[in-house]
Amino acid sequence: MTDVVIAGLGQTSVGEHWDVGLRDLAYHAMHAAIQDASGLHPQALFVGNMLAPNLSHQAHLGALLADFAGLTGIEAVTIEAAGASGGAALRQGYLAVKSGLVNTALVVGVEKFTDQVGAGVEEALATAADSDFESVQGMTSTAQAALIMKRYMYEYSVPTDGFAGFALTAHANGAGNKNAMFQKAIRPETYVKSGEPPNMFDAAPPADGAAALVLTRPELLPSNFPHLLVKVAGSATSSDTLALHDRKDMLYFEAVHNSTGRAIKQAGITLDQINLFEYHDVFSIFAALSLESTGFAIRGQGWKLAAEGAIALNGRIPCATMGGLKARGFPGGATGVYQAVEAAMQLRGQAEANQIAGATYALIQSLGGPASTAVTHVLQRLD
């Protein structure tokens, strides 16, 4: 079967883009990705988005964004899997190219939180949870995460500042990413002063942003193509219950475990060959559980990897290398595409101050809800 490679990358800065609409954000990222791919023309567009039908009264983004990008007429569709929408769009684009029926696919993730403010945002985010049994009771995504975190800290006797390492690492790395929402390192006492966990530094900021990439078959690229190629070497999606009360064990992400195992196996490697891991740190507890459920840490020890510096740029398994959701920001359904773009920059050697020297394999993971959906990809540098 043919390989699928990433040929173009584009992104906007992440933050509060009050002066730019959803379609404009997406346009900037799509245009940049196509330019970066030397003008390769896509036949299909896969849009990762979670909240536009609620926050922007706009569904049908596929056709809308194809037209706005000057690609009127091409195949276009929106992919939704809550916070994993971006990863899921990448997965669908990958399957389309892999099928042989689409030569070149454009994948864009876009989210525009600032079309609304206040309670509307939290209510829209809560559509990721089980409406009939959770949201209707007032349960929000943040409340879910807090319940899991408190239980984890109790079970494993985690000290009050035990999770600080996740935010410290993310903000340190955000300082090297000109597209990050927060580009300033924080000090340990800043975390502690923010109060009992989960505090502000245990949750990623919802933000506007768009990222895009071009997928194609390597044989379609010109011989003088200017970039190192990044292969999608592994791709897998797993699901789990939406509602926490339906889980046997709320301290383990089964969908992370399963999708990671399958993606790693497809790539023909072992976990210790991974050079960087872009996890879905929308909450610091999700980062800890992701490290454990993938197998980078044993159960109950994920937080120690952060505390001990193992996830730093020069650590054993660098994570959130461009700031992660915590410092780059959390643009909803765009997040998974940002992860792919950032990881591809690392593999191309374009990550500047944050470069992981000699990175060959990157693991990226996009979660919806408390890993109710986990979309996992292994990206590989082709020399």
Place this chain on the structure above:
Amino acid sequence: MTDVVIAGLGQTSVGEHWDVGLRDLAYHAMHAAIQDASGLHPQALFVGNMLAPNLSHQAHLGALLADFAGLTGIEAVTIEAAGASGGAALRQGYLAVKSGLVNTALVVGVEKFTDQVGAGVEEALATAADSDFESVQGMTSTAQAALIMKRYMYEYSVPTDGFAGFALTAHANGAGNKNAMFQKAIRPETYVKSGEPPNMFDAAPPADGAAALVLTRPELLPSNFPHLLVKVAGSATSSDTLALHDRKDMLYFEAVHNSTGRAIKQAGITLDQINLFEYHDVFSIFAALSLESTGFAIRGQGWKLAAEGAIALNGRIPCATMGGLKARGFPGGATGVYQAVEAAMQLRGQAEANQIAGATYALIQSLGGPASTAVTHVLQRLD
């Protein structure tokens, strides 16, 4: 490349299911499809849905419905392209199986309009239009269709009862479909008495419903598999502008023309080999323009095919053979999957009173907005 076949079919009746929730509706269709496929186990679920995030405060249907169907853990995702969501979900399921990475895919379309009533429904449907330039001015989907219809009637001097044939055919066929919302034929004077077009009979009724099908590779089926196989012989999606004012010509559906051409070409046939056409008659004007843009009628003459009986079960090109959107009902993002299930029943010879004798090729077409998205499939009976 491997063939992709439809191995299982399931559907609920279409109507106002006040006593059944969205997940229950979807479950009934999914369960029936898996049973019909002799219990084949899917690895992936593709959900076509348009309105649940707005009307039911529920996104993230992929993982939710996988779990509720007893398929916890499998790959699952939601596909959205407004009214074409069902067709788009079929397309993504097809690409997944075609890629060789998914053996068996379950496709379900589900919509639950009755979670809300009144203006909320029209507002939610309007998210299919261009929010910044159309919906914000009060333009709804129905208003869009009315503008197109009035222009068409003016341009082509269509008499006041010119479109009656579409509703008459749909209702006549609905009478033979036990899952249809309206199972009673209507008389020509009923259309006329309903007033100046577009009248009630020119628009399909929003309704609750779910339909599902199982896609797989034929070599995975047991030798004693009980059904005739239906092959997905052609599959194509095209897009167009959302906003009417961005069109050069609002009386021609470019996306219908382009996707039909590609699907027919992939199937290796010509249009005159098609034995039935399930068009997206959410408005009678869409049916007329679909007949013209596919090539079944010349421009300005689509309405005459209905008026002259050419689209009846015994006509030259039978359309809406199980009632179409007008009489079977319009369950939003489920519609495209209903079309596929009904066409597959025709090809299997299971359409009972509405059977098109010897049907070998069916064309099905799912539209979002005024053909801003058109997803077109050719299904083929394999003997």
